[in-house]
Amino acid sequence: MAADSSPARNTAAEDLAPRLRLAVARLHRRLRQSADPNLTLSQLSALASVERDGPITLGALARIEQVQPPTITALSGKLEAAGLLERTIDESDRRIHRVEITPAGAKLLEQHRKRKNAYLDRRLRRLTEADRAALTRAAAILERLAAEDPQ
Amino acid sequence: MAADSSPARNTAAEDLAPRLRLAVARLHRRLRQSADPNLTLSQLSALASVERDGPITLGALARIEQVQPPTITALSGKLEAAGLLERTIDESDRRIHRVEITPAGAKLLEQHRKRKNAYLDRRLRRLTEADRAALTRAAAILERLAAEDPQ
DNA sequence: TCGAACAAATTAGCCTCACGAACTATTCCG
DNA sequence: CGGAATAGTTCGTGAGGCTAATTTGTTCGA
Structure with missing residues (x-):
């Protein structure tokens, strides 16, 4: 039911942010609980970004995912260990590490979209x-x- | 499989779940990062539930928040330590602990809604x-x- | 009436997510 | 060449959440 006699004013909009905050926080908890145990929400998000933008450097991935570099190191470490990502080191600048989705990773994402x-x-x-x-x-x-x- | 592999009709709806999952996961991360350091999202959610439904037993709160009892013990412990909740033990059945919002808790929630x-x-x-x-x-x-x- | 079963909450131990600070490796540049 | 900058990693910390086991308190029936 979507109508609390709210006039055109932005009365509703005024408490939109707090409501959205709570709704997202609670729904996130729900999603975590029912998530595929093989792929946490964070991993899913990172994997999806790598599929979309990869091959991509870890730094760029951190910016896209909006987390700090140590978080990406850990995340991509797990995804690599699970065989979902593959890492290559740029031979012209060996500081740069790129990750790319593997067929297994793409397949898992695909399954995930179809759950x-x-x-x-x-x-x-x-x-x-x-x-x-x-x-x-x-x-x-x-x-x-x-x-x-x-x- | 679902009954309808129908054409254009709910094509958009078909990938709604994966999109919503990612959007909620990412937005949740954003909200965490920009959260009031005095009140995490989980604490905010619990505090709001206590305000709405309190005084409430810890078990009931766990069901509302949809977490396991140990999680509520920890959460309410922090909120009590911060003076936002107050606990009372039911004298007719001393197993039962109820929590209730304090004036400070209500004030913090109010501020939060107005951020x-x-x-x-x-x-x-x-x-x-x-x-x-x-x-x-x-x-x-x-x-x-x-x-x-x-x- | 007293001991067993049950109920509510807590403790202990584990894992993920994410951070900042400090460190390593590599490249760039004056 | 040697310092400064850049890319990632390691380490330690804390929140969030879980399961399993434990403690505390109550109820009920032989």
Whole structure:
């Protein structure tokens, strides 16, 4: 139900941020709990970025994922250990390490996109078509927000 | 497989879950980074639940927050230590511990709802009115999703 | 009535995520 | 050549969350 007699003013918008904060925090917890044990949310995010932008240097990946370098070292270490990423060292500048998705990594991502029985998918299927449409639009906005540079 | 591998109709909805998963994971990271250092997202969520439903037993709070009891012990311990919650032991059944928000806790929550310069608020203010409206609607849906019982 | 079963919360030990500070390796440049 | 800069890594810390085991308290039935 979407109508608390709110006039055109931005009354609703005024408490949008706190509501969104809580909703994202709680949903994140839910997603973690129901996540594929082989691939945490952070790993999933990194893997998706590498697929999209790889081969990519670790530094660039850290910027895209918006985490500090040590976090990427650890994350990509796990993904490599799982055979989902492969690392190559730039021979013309051996400080630079690039990672790239492996076939196994791509396959896992693909499976992941098709998970039809995960918590979130089940929930979404129970929504009305209109609600799903609203979330589809919101997802695009949230993706943009998350990707924007700080400041 | 699901009944409908239908054409254009819910094509967008089909990859909604993976997109939402990533968006929530990434946005959550952003929110953590820009969170008030005095109150993590988990603490904020628990505090808000206690305000809404308190006085409440720790077990009930765990169910609402959808975490295991040890997590609530730790969380409420921190909130109590910070003076945001107060605990009372039920004298008719001393196993039962209830927590309740303190004036300081309520004040902190209130301030939190008004944070006008936090990352998320700044970002939201830059969106179009239509985008904010879309997010407002989405926030309501996401809140419901996050609050639903499992299964 | 007292001991066993149950219930609520806590403790202990483990793992991931993420950070800052300090360090290593490499390259660049004056 | 030797210092400064750049890319990554290591180390130690803390939050968040889990399971398994334990403690504390209550209830119930033989």
